[in-house]
Amino acid sequence: MDFYDKDLVSIRDLDRGQIEELLDLSERMIPYARGEKVKRALDSRILGNLFFEPSTRTKLSFESAAYRLGCDVIDVSEMSVTSMSKGETLADTIKMVDAYCDLIVLRHPHEGAARLAAKFSENPVVNAGDGAGSHPTQTLLDLFTMRRSKGSLDGLNVVLVGDLKYGRTVHSLAEALTMFGAKLTFVAPESLQMPADTFEHLKSRGCTPGKTDELDSVIGQADVLYVTRIQKERFPDPAEYQKVAGTYRISNAVLREAKSDMIVMHPLPRVDEILPEVDPTPHAKYFEQAFNGVPVRMAILCSILGGDI
Amino acid sequence: MDFYDKDLVSIRDLDRGQIEELLDLSERMIPYARGEKVKRALDSRILGNLFFEPSTRTKLSFESAAYRLGCDVIDVSEMSVTSMSKGETLADTIKMVDAYCDLIVLRHPHEGAARLAAKFSENPVVNAGDGAGSHPTQTLLDLFTMRRSKGSLDGLNVVLVGDLKYGRTVHSLAEALTMFGAKLTFVAPESLQMPADTFEHLKSRGCTPGKTDELDSVIGQADVLYVTRIQKERFPDPAEYQKVAGTYRISNAVLREAKSDMIVMHPLPRVDEILPEVDPTPHAKYFEQAFNGVPVRMAILCSILGGDI
Amino acid sequence: MDFYDKDLVSIRDLDRGQIEELLDLSERMIPYARGEKVKRALDSRILGNLFFEPSTRTKLSFESAAYRLGCDVIDVSEMSVTSMSKGETLADTIKMVDAYCDLIVLRHPHEGAARLAAKFSENPVVNAGDGAGSHPTQTLLDLFTMRRSKGSLDGLNVVLVGDLKYGRTVHSLAEALTMFGAKLTFVAPESLQMPADTFEHLKSRGCTPGKTDELDSVIGQADVLYVTRIQKERFPDPAEYQKVAGTYRISNAVLREAKSDMIVMHPLPRVDEILPEVDPTPHAKYFEQAFNGVPVRMAILCSILGGDI
Numbered sequence: 001m002d003f004y005d006k007d008l009v010s011i012r013d014l015d016r017g018q019i020e021e022l023l024d025l026s027e028r029m030i031p032y033a034r035g036e037k038v039k040r041a042l043d044s045r046i047l048g049n050l051f052f053e054p055s056t057r058t059k060l061s062f063e064s065a066a067y068r069l070g071c072d073v074i075d076v077s078e079m080s081v082t083s084m085s086k087g088e089t090l091a092d093t094i095k096m097v098d099a100y101c102d103l104i105v106l107r108h109p110h111e112g113a114a115r116l117a118a119k120f121s122e123n124p125v126v127n128a129g130d131g132a133g134s135h136p137t138q139t140l141l142d143l144f145t146m147r148r149s150k151g152s153l154d155g156l157n158v159v160l161v162g163d164l165k166y167g168r169t170v171h172s173l174a175e176a177l178t179m180f181g182a183k184l185t186f187v188a189p190e191s192l193q194m195p196a197d198t199f200e201h202l203k204s205r206g207c208t209p210g211k212t213d214e215l216d217s218v219i220g221q222a223d224v225l226y227v228t229r230i231q232k233e234r235f236p237d238p239a240e241y242q243k244v245a246g247t248y249r250i251s252n253a254v255l256r257e258a259k260s261d262m263i264v265m266h267p268l269p270r271v272d273e274i275l276p277e278v279d280p281t282p283h284a285k286y287f288e289q290a291f292n293g294v295p296v297r298m299a300i301l302c303s304i305l306g307g308d309i
Numbered sequence: 310m311d312f313y314d315k316d317l318v319s320i321r322d323l324d325r326g327q328i329e330e331l332l333d334l335s336e337r338m339i340p341y342a343r344g345e346k347v348k349r350a351l352d353s354r355i356l357g358n359l360f361f362e363p364s365t366r367t368k369l370s371f372e373s374a375a376y377r378l379g380c381d382v383i384d385v386s387e388m389s390v391t392s393m394s395k396g397e398t399l400a401d402t403i404k405m406v407d408a409y410c411d412l413i414v415l416r417h418p419h420e421g422a423a424r425l426a427a428k429f430s431e432n433p434v435v436n437a438g439d440g441a442g443s444h445p446t447q448t449l450l451d452l453f454t455m456r457r458s459k460g461s462l463d464g465l466n467v468v469l470v471g472d473l474k475y476g477r478t479v480h481s482l483a484e485a486l487t488m489f490g491a492k493l494t495f496v497a498p499e500s501l502q503m504p505a506d507t508f509e510h511l512k513s514r515g516c517t518p519g520k521t522d523e524l525d526s527v528i529g530q531a532d533v534l535y536v537t538r539i540q541k542e543r544f545p546d547p548a549e550y551q552k553v554a555g556t557y558r559i560s561n562a563v564l565r566e567a568k569s570d571m572i573v574m575h576p577l578p579r580v581d582e583i584l585p586e587v588d589p590t591p592h593a594k595y596f597e598q599a600f601n602g603v604p605v606r607m608a609i610l611c612s613i614l615g616g617d618i
Numbered sequence: 619m620d621f622y623d624k625d626l627v628s629i630r631d632l633d634r635g636q637i638e639e640l641l642d643l644s645e646r647m648i649p650y651a652r653g654e655k656v657k658r659a660l661d662s663r664i665l666g667n668l669f670f671e672p673s674t675r676t677k678l679s680f681e682s683a684a685y686r687l688g689c690d691v692i693d694v695s696e697m698s699v700t701s702m703s704k705g706e707t708l709a710d711t712i713k714m715v716d717a718y719c720d721l722i723v724l725r726h727p728h729e730g731a732a733r734l735a736a737k738f739s740e741n742p743v744v745n746a747g748d749g750a751g752s753h754p755t756q757t758l759l760d761l762f763t764m765r766r767s768k769g770s771l772d773g774l775n776v777v778l779v780g781d782l783k784y785g786r787t788v789h790s791l792a793e794a795l796t797m798f799g800a801k802l803t804f805v806a807p808e809s810l811q812m813p814a815d816t817f818e819h820l821k822s823r824g825c826t827p828g829k830t831d832e833l834d835s836v837i838g839q840a841d842v843l844y845v846t847r848i849q850k851e852r853f854p855d856p857a858e859y860q861k862v863a864g865t866y867r868i869s870n871a872v873l874r875e876a877k878s879d880m881i882v883m884h885p886l887p888r889v890d891e892i893l894p895e896v897d898p899t900p901h902a903k904y905f906e907q908a909f910n911g912v913p914v915r916m917a918i919l920c921s922i923l924g925g926d927i
Contacts, residue, residue: 035411038353044656046685056388057405064409067355067381072685079674088887091894096675096886099909100682102653268405269397276400291408344720347662365697366714373718376664376690577714578706585709600717 003303007118008126010134011172016179022299023144028309029295029302032068040070041307048101050093051077051128052108057268057290058128058138062105065297069307074101094120103305106130124304132168139172141296142265145289146224149263153180157221161187161248162228162273164194169267170228171198174209178202184209185218189244192230215248220257225250225283227266227273250274255283265289312612316427317435319443320481325488331608332453337618338604338611341377349379350616357410359402360386360437361417366577366599367437367447371414374606378616383410403429412614415439433613441477448481450605451574454598455533458572462489466530470496470557471537471582473503478576479537480507483518487511493518494527498553501539524557529566534559534592536575536582559583564592574598621921625736626744628752629790634797640917641762646927647913647920650686658688659925666719668711669695669746670726675886675908676746676756680723683915687925692719712738721923724748742922750786757790759914760883763907764842767881771798775839779805779866780846780891782812787885788846789816792827796820802827803836807862810848833866838875843868843901845884845891868892873901883907 002018014022031037047066049059059075066073076097083093094117097104106117107128114127114134129135147153158177160170164186174184174194184202186194186209193211202209212218219225227250235241249272250264266274266286278284302309311327323331340346356375358368368384375382385406392402403426406413415426416437423436423443438444456462467486469479473495483493483503493511495503495518502520511518521527528534536559544550558581559573575583575595587593611618620636632640649655665684667677677693684691694715701711712735715722724735725746732745732752747753765771776795778788782804792802792812802820804812804827811829820827830836837843845868853859867890868882884892884904896902920927 032353035354040353044650044658044686044688045653046682054387054391056385056391060383060385060388060409063383064355067383068353070353074678074681074685076674076678078672079678082672082674083887086887087889089894092887095905096908099905100678100912269392269395269401271396276398287404287408290405294409341662344663349662363696363700365694365700369692369694369697369718372692373664376692377662379662578701578704578710580705585707596713596717599714603718 003300004306005124006304007124008136008300008304009114009118010127011136011139011176012134014136019140019143019176019179022140022296022303023147025299025303026140026144026292026295027148029298032309033065033291033295033298035068039309041302041309042066042069042071042305045071045103045305046101047071047073047301048076048097048104049073050080050097050104050106052080052106052113055107055129057293058107061293062128062297065294065301068294068298069302071301071305076100090116091120098123103301126300126304129168134172135168136172137293137297137300138169138267139176140300141289141292142169142173142226143176144296145265145285145292146263148292149285150223153177153182155181155183156223157183157185158224158226159185159187159215159218159222160226160228161215163192163230163234164188164228165192166231166234167228170194170226173226174198174202175205178205178207182207185222186211187213187215187218187248189213189247192234215254216257219254220259222258222262225258225262225264227264227270229271229273245272248273250278252277252281255281258283312609313615314433315613316433317445317609317613318423318427319436320445320448320485321443323445328449328452328485328488331449331605331612332456334608334612335449335453335601335604338607341618342374342600342604342607344377348618350611350618351375351378351380351614354380354412354614355410356380356382356610357385357406357413358382359389359406359413359415361389361415361422364416364438366602367416370602371437371606373603374610377603378607378610380610380614385409399425400429407432412610435609435613438477443481444477445481446602446606446609447478447576448485449609450598450602451478451482451535452485453605454574454594454601455572457601458594459532462486462491464490464492465532466492466494467533467535468494468496468524468527468531469535469537470524472501472539472543473497473537474501475540475543476537479503479535482535483507483511484514487514487516491516494531495520496522496524496527496557498522498556501543501553524563525566528563529568531567531571534567534571534573536573536579538580538582554581557582559587561586561590564590567592621918622924623742624922625742626754626918626922627732627736628745629754629757629794630752632754637758637761637794637797640758640914640921641765643917643921644758644762644910644913645766647916650927651683651909651913651916653686657927659920659927660684660687660689660923663689663721663923664719665689665691665919666694666715666722667691668698668715668722668724670698670724670731673725673747675911676725679911680746680915683912683919686912686916687919689919689923694718708734709738716741721919744918744922747786752790753786754790755911755915755918756787756885757794758918759907759910760787760791760844761794762914763883763903763910764881766910767903768841771795771800773799773801774841775801775803776842776844777803777805777833777836777840778844778846779833781810781848781852782806782846783810784849784852785846788812788844791844792816792820793823796823796825800825803840804829805831805833805836805866807831807865810852833872834875837872838877840876840880843876843880843882845882845888847889847891863890866891868896870895870899873899876901
């Protein structure tokens with residue numbers, strides 16, 4: 001029980017063995033996540049959801065994960081608002097929340113907030129995204145989805161497409177994939193390409209990703225196509241946005257070049273990055289990916305709080 | 310277990326036998342609804358409350374029903390807001406929610422939304438009101454309240470008074486009552502009378518309701534007086550509203566003409582459609598009616614999710 | 619089981635023996651409040667949190683207390699908003715909530731609201747603060763914190779400092795302490811001193827508190843220093859606020875005059891009434907005080923709802 005009473009702040013804190021241990025446990029959680037099996041492994045324990053910015057899906061997914069294990073949830077997000085308006089420090093807010101629960105799930109707009117919270121809190125803290133920082137449970141569920149579909153994470157050919165500059169999800173994911181010898185390709189317009197420092201960091205880990213602005217040229221080799229949303233707000237000119245967004249829109253026509261067992265992932269919500277016509281194809285894994293947030297977060301909660309399943 | 314894994318979209322989907330089966334089960338739920346008996350018949354199952362418009366009482370009543378059975382609840386209403394603002398489709402939202410729970414309770418401003426959601430969802434959907442459409446759990450709790458008070462639903466003389474034009478509740482209720490051979494009378498000012506198509510539909514089902522704008526003339530025959538709120542916003546002229554509202558205000562004086570065992574119902578909240586002086590009389594059943602939402606919804610949840618009580 | 623099915627409206631309703639009984643039970647609740655022991659003593663019971671004004675900490679603390687006992691919680695605060703906007707009376711709102719839960723926790727801006735609610739409700743009502751009225755669970759957790767730290771409540775020397783005029787907390791606390799033969803001293807600027815009628819009431823109970831505006835002169839005798847927040851809004855002149863706030867700011871320098879086992883309490887959130895440098899000293903009990911809200915409220919819920927621990 002490696003994770004017992006530990007914080008989970010960044011995917012960088014985990015090694016390959018620890019990641020695989022969590023994914024194995026996630027696999028065992030699936031029938032419980034579906035409500036097919038019932039065990040109150042965390043009966044009368046309390047999770048505190050402290051969200052300083054909204055992230056409905058992440059919050060709900062943690063709630064669902066907790067309930068499937070008999071763990072209760074208090075939503076302390078309101079405290080983040082009242083506390084700040086009353087001038088309370090983050091340290092004091094964390095210590096308050098600490099009094100009411102056994103584990104804090106923190107979402108915060110500023111990078112480094114989760115590490116700080118972990119310092120102040122006696123109970124373990126799970127980072128549910130802190131600004132440009134890490135979002136390790138998202139990374140774990142992405143890896144879990146790939147492993148379930150492809151059988152193994154080793155040496156996958158992963159193409160990441162869309163907004164790679166601002167999309168926090170893809171930075172952590174790319175980094176984690178290097179542990180498994182992935183071949184990475186980044187597809188984005190120049191203005192939204194992977195930041196140079198992330199790129200350099202990946203190279204220092206022994207992985208030199210490909211870079212292009214043309215999806216067509218690389219889709220044929222992909223085992224996984226990871227699509228992210230391009231936000232209109234990033235473009236000064238709406239016409240420019242339309243052009244770029246159109247270029248990377250995934251349709252059945254685009255997928256004609258892909259391997260038959262290539263999977264398409266997306267952290268959702270999507271707007272029109274992926275056409276609905278793709279949903280019924282065997283490529284589409286984004287809704288399964290959303291569901292996978294539940295067993296993965298169950299595995300994390302159970303490991304940290306010492307539940308027995 | 311007729312309802313197992315089924316949607317509940319409209320009261321029209323149920324026949325008389327199915328309604329009676331649900332009401333029988335509701336009866337058995339009463340001691341559990343009061344907390345006098347405890348059985349976690351739906352332990353670790355999760356209900357998702359997806360309300361695209363507020364309806365506090367309906368939402369709370371479903372929550373209470375779930376908790377009495379050991380079922381957890383996630384409030385996914387926030388997702389309805391963030392999803393729409395991000396341009397997500399109803400189909401995508403439903404598929405997301407689907408990943409986090411075992412049953413979706415949907416409230417939506419547009420008629421037909423529940424039927425659509427049921428199509429997209431793998432898990433069963435219970436309609437908690439969709440615009441001018443159906444609100445079957447409200448109808449069932451209304452029927453349950455009548456049956457509990459009067460012993461049987463057969464051949465009841467039911468007078469519906471108030472806003473019969475916009476009050477969705479009364480349309481479904483009237484329709485359901487025709488299955489039990491009810492004699493219906495509609496009391497409303499001409500501008501708020503039952504819509505012609507609903508009236509014709511009732512006739513096609515073998516029931517020709519009476520219509521009048523005078524309560525005095527019909528109250529003496531009633532077994533049930535079902536009162537609904539007349540909303541000020543419906544009237545261009547406040548003075549006109551005052552006049553109409555005053556005409557249908559239920560007081561002890563008005564009830565002097567009623568049978569001693571006639572019951573007064575109201576979906577609540579009331580403003581001044583019924584004077585507080587009526588509350589302590591044996592006629593008043595509206596608070597019991599509110600409570601009845603719990604055992605009836607327990608019966609529905611248990612039937613659909615396969616709980617054993 | 620003295621409290622079974624009873625309301626808890628004011629600390630004045632309790633005698634010394636009853637207070638000690640609740641504090642003894644709170645002591646037994648501590649391992650359950652920490653999640654170290656598990657017993658679903660209130661399984662499938664439902665608490666209704668009805669907050670007509672925000673009070674995040676009090677609400678969360680009741681939630682946490684309920685969950686530790688297996689009791690579910692519905693947040694009916696939303697109903698307070700929709701009900702009032704629709705013109706519903708408090709009596710009707712209470713009767714609705716009554717239908718959905720087993721116990722109502724009420725927070726209301728107006729003094730006397732809790733007593734009124736208790737009259738309308740069939741289920742027991744716990745007052746979680748009603749305007750200038752009582753907030754008995756806060757008083758009990760304050761007493762509990764003192765007793766845990768000092769071993770006994772008898773004859774404590776308690777210094778209350780800060781805003782004693784508007785701070786409801788200190789009025790009830792001072793009153794309760796007179797039952798235990800406390801020596802009280804009120805430290806505040808003249809404009810924020812304890813109101814004359816509270817002062818007279820305390821005298822009538824056999825306790826004549828000291829009054830001063832200088833903390834230095836009395837801190838050396840204190841067993842307990844109870845600090846409250848001075849709100850900027852109370853002062854027409856910001857400079858005047860700064861001066862007053864500065865005078866009563868608790869630092870390690872200020873505490874140099876204090877007994878080594880004197881404890882510092884604060885209902886939180888603090889802004890800068892107590893410097894963070896005090897936190898690691900053995901004087902600081904305010905975070906423990908926050909936690910104590912959980913076992914004390916567990917004891918209250920268990921006593922009223924008849925849970926067995």
